[in-house]
Amino acid sequence: MITVRVPSPLRSYTAGAAQVSASGRTLAELLGNLDRHHPGMRFRMIDEQERIRPHIRIFINQREVQALTEGLGASDEVHLICALSGG
């Protein structure tokens, strides 16, 4: 299982959890599985054209990824980063 770090604006989908686990050989699979356990979460990150929304960034470990086809290993940690507006 892959550890997924959830930013606070998306934690309403994970019952407040800052970290969840999900499986997937690619980022697309992982996000699909995440959405099955946390319905609606994927749409907050991925638009209708299957692109990462412009206020969301996804990092695998410390490396930024742009494509949902990106492969994942069991020891990877996926960080979901959301633009924050508060000041």
Place this chain on the structure above:
Amino acid sequence: MSLSDSERERYSRHLLLPEIGAAGQEKLKRARVLVIGAGGLGSPSSLYLAAAGIGTLGILDHDHVDLSNLQRQLLFTTADVGAGKALIAQARLRALNPDITVIAHELELRGGNALEILRPYDLVLDGSDRLATRYLVNDACVLLGKPLVSAAIHRFEGQAMTYVPGRGPCYRCLFPQSAEGLVPNCAEAGVLGVLPGVLGALQATEAIKLVLGLGEALVGRLLTYDALAMQWREFRFARREDCAVCGTQPTILDLPQEPAADSSGPAPGRAARLKPQQLRTLLEGPGPAIAAMAIVDVREPREFSAGHLPGALNISLADLSERLGEIPAHAFVVFVCRSGNRSRAACELAARAGRAGLADLEGGMLAWAAMIDPAMTVAPFG
């Protein structure tokens, strides 16, 4: 620009540091720094910059001090409630350090005034509370070639990054487009009072380092802070060749002339803002008037379930573009949300889709609960 005897005493702990010394302190004295937003972030950053001896310090805010600000905005006291933030901040910073010049900009930053306001400064700190303003400040800094230290907060989480012209990516390289309404601010989501203290102090640190040319700036690095886990993380990101403002073929060559509030899209000129009392009058009107009106609550279903206006249709802002067709075509549409940000974004989205007869509830359900119906439950966002 030499230091006076009293300045030598005031800044003696800086002067002891070989990395700063008298030459560095004189650099700080010559520096001109603008702090955007006298809020949670702007309070600590401006206090530290004033204390550090930044010679010219600008503070920009068009808002007034609210009692709910005092949990985190240390520039203000209870006696300041109701007063203009920029002027109170100016007085507070002058009292802290009478040797520096403090300029109060008591206005809203807009596309039409941003370049003129930012131009005289060497460096900008963004502590604003709206995404649209963040993009405006970023774009202005890129166009003017000014370094920008940006930070933002949400509940228990913060993030910071620094842009230095020619040395790395800008805010738009990280988050290419505004998502106003999808990203809650402090008024909507709440915030741990001490959190902006941490991030604002970090911004001041970056600013001082940049002025002095010391250390390594947060360029191309997004620093995130989770106060609950007490964890800092760093994520490297690169300049985007296709960045709309700093890329190789930029499409943003000037700032939009409409207010910052509208910089994420066309101005919702056709949309009215209804005060809670005005909406109540409409709701209490004759049957045909109500029948011709659609209340659309753009909050998340969980928030909607906790409490909503009678007869309201729930379409979350994230789903609105897909579900706009569910709203009766000729209805007068009143969008509502928690505090008035998402409903504003909904008006813009509907206006862009060609809808007319649009309005939203100013202050959202929080204002409705405060002024009309104290029994209304308003769930937190996020």
